[in-house]
Amino acid sequence: MTELLSSLNWIAVIIATIIYFALGAVWYSPLLFAKTWMKLRNLTEEDIGQPNPIIFLYSFILQFIAVISLALFIHAMGIVTPVNGAIIGFGASMGILYSLSGTTGIFSDVPFKLHMLDNGYHVVGLTLSGLILGWW
Numbered sequence: 001m002t003e004l005l006s007s008l009n010w011i012a013v014i015i016a017t018i019i020y021f022a023l024g025a026v027w028y029s030p031l032l033f034a035k036t037w038m039k040l041r042n043l044t045e046e047d048i049g050q051p052n053p054i055i056f057l058y059s060f061i062l063q064f065i066a067v068i069s070l071a072l073f074i075h076a077m078g079i080v081t082p083v084n085g086a087i088i089g090f091g092a093s094m095g096i097l098y099s100l101s102g103t104t105g106i107f108s109d110v111p112f113k114l115h116m117l118d119n120g121y122h123v124v125g126l127t128l129s130g131l132i133l134g135w136w
Helices: 002-006 010-027 034-040 053-077 082-108 112-135
Strands: none
Touching: 002 053, 010 053, 010 112, 034 112, 053 082, 053 112, 082 112
């Protein structure tokens, strides 16, 4: 396992994680989906207030783990092109993350639009990550 982890392009993993994380800042901003997300969550700006910065650190760490996992898939499959990396990122996010979180959402009464919005972010983030990992 150590050999496999050491064979990853860690610069690409870090850059992909940063881009994935930055996508969240845009995705959940007023520029894109902030108002829709707040409405679907029944939240107001006053409810949100100033979020604890530690949640952003946790989010970054979890995304880093996801990108490492994707990098392992891409490396194990011998993917060396951006397009194929993006396809694997899309396939992993839709086939694993999106479908399983949808199952959880069904039993949690999560509105379908909220599922689409929250997990659509991860589909786009992992697709971009796959593109970067395949490129490098």
